[in-house]
Amino acid sequence: MFQSDIRPPQTRLRPAIFAGIMIVAVWWHAMLLPIFTTDVINDYIPWFNHIVDTGPIAAFAHPFGAYNPPYLYLLALATPLKGVIADGFIIKVVGVLGNVAAAAAMWHLLVRLKVDDAKRLAICLLALPTLILNAALLGQSDAMYAAPLLMAMAAAIDRKHPAMLGWCGLAIGIKLQAVLIGPFILVLLIARRVPLHHWLWTPAIYALTLVPAWLAGWPVYDLLTIYAGQADTFHDIALNAPNIWMVAMLLGAQSYDITGLAMVAAVGAVAAYLARFIATARHFTPVMLVRLALLAPLITAGLLPRMHERYFLLADVLALVLAIISPNRSDWRIAAYVQLGSILGLFAYCVGWPWMAGVGAIPMLLATWLTAAPLLQPAANDNPLLARTI
Numbered sequence: 001m002f003q004s005d006i007r008p009p010q011t012r013l014r015p016a017i018f019a020g021i022m023i024v025a026v027w028w029h030a031m032l033l034p035i036f037t038t039d040v041i042n043d044y045i046p047w048f049n050h051i052v053d054t055g056p057i058a059a060f061a062h063p064f065g066a067y068n069p070p071y072l073y074l075l076a077l078a079t080p081l082k083g084v085i086a087d088g089f090i091i092k093v094v095g096v097l098g099n100v101a102a103a104a105a106m107w108h109l110l111v112r113l114k115v116d117d118a119k120r121l122a123i124c125l126l127a128l129p130t131l132i133l134n135a136a137l138l139g140q141s142d143a144m145y146a147a148p149l150l151m152a153m154a155a156a157i158d159r160k161h162p163a164m165l166g167w168c169g170l171a172i173g174i175k176l177q178a179v180l181i182g183p184f185i186l187v188l189l190i191a192r193r194v195p196l197h198h199w200l201w202t203p204a205i206y207a208l209t210l211v212p213a214w215l216a217g218w219p220v221y222d223l224l225t226i227y228a229g230q231a232d233t234f235h236d237i238a239l240n241a242p243n244i245w246m247v248a249m250l251l252g253a254q255s256y257d258i259t260g261l262a263m264v265a266a267v268g269a270v271a272a273y274l275a276r277f278i279a280t281a282r283h284f285t286p287v288m289l290v291r292l293a294l295l296a297p298l299i300t301a302g303l304l305p306r307m308h309e310r311y312f313l314l315a316d317v318l319a320l321v322l323a324i325i326s327p328n329r330s331d332w333r334i335a336a337y338v339q340l341g342s343i344l345g346l347f348a349y350c351v352g353w354p355w356m357a358g359v360g361a362i363p364m365l366l367a368t369w370l371t372a373a374p375l376l377q378p379a380a381n382d383n384p385l386l387a388r389t390i
């Protein structure tokens with residue numbers, strides 16, 4: 001495990017503050033759970049009822065739904081709740097359980113980072129506004145892919161690379177947005193000279209997530225092309241994503257005119273990320289690794305085309321982790337900026353005001369710069385471990 005010259009700050013929550021945070025979180029869940037969006041009504045409930053009507057195994061004999069099977073497996077496990085609570089609530093229970101899984105994974109990561117009061121700090125993740133909106137309002141399950149990625153972070157801290165890659169495979173099996181952290185994983189694999197046969201853990205675990213559906217009869221070709229179908233669903237360069245392309249659209253740019261520019265910008269930024277950090281990442285302290293991991297989704301979701309308002313959720317979570325463990329208290333500004341940008345994007349989707357996502361791009365860009373700046377500072381001497389312990 002990496003050693004740090006600076007012990008992470010010992011952030012402790014007073015019982016009264018912790019209780020207040022939890023009361024607010026419960027109140028917001030109570031307010032939002034009864035609201036059912038069009039996605040819940042038109043997509044998730046019909047998928048759930050298909051499983052109920054056909055059977056939790058037979059339902060997977062033929063393709064259905066637009067998500068990869070792991071989410072549908074969870075809906076199948078929830079079928080005993082049919083008739084006990086409303087279908088819409090069942091969908092949201094699945095999403096909230098994803099938030100709980102992310103909080104548990106964050107607890108594990110904070111313990112590995114030697115943070116005091118890790119349990120209560122991790123539980124506070126359930127009060128993060130974007131996670132509440134994602135699950136309790138929208139009925140989404142994005143925290144389900146964030147959870148294994150947090151476990152992958154913990155494995156990366158411990159240099160357990162097969163475990164890191166296995167958790168990444170599980171995350172990709174749940175949602176394709178997991179690849180947004182890909183540049184960080186690639187930097188570690190190259191910088192630490194991880195043997196190529198270990199890299200196979202990611203596709204192997206991803207394939208395992210598809211096996212139950214395949215055994216039930218779902219054709220392999222259809223299983224392997226689910227994500228390709230998702231990518232072809234929308235063609236706008238940004239869908240309420242708080243990034244620069246949303247601003248460009250609001251200023252009148254056409255998606256087909258700037259999609260090529262977006263791809264070039266994203267590829268160039270990722271190439272620069274790899275070139276800059278491959279040589280130095282092996283010397284980074286755990287705090288710097290978390291910062292480096294946060295920068296990856298900020299860059300990819302910020303520059304890739306066809307990003308949605310929910311695609312910054314991993315950045316929301318990692319920004320909170322960084323704020324907790326960083327000795328630099330100003331890093332709480334990063335968490336605040338990322339939250340603000342993501343919230344404005346979610347509000348833009350919910351109320352149909354895309355200009356709010358454009359406004360949200362401003363704090364998101366500020367967060368990206370504040371995250372990158374310490375990483376881009378030249379080393380003060382030839383020992384990057386000593387020069388970069390922040």
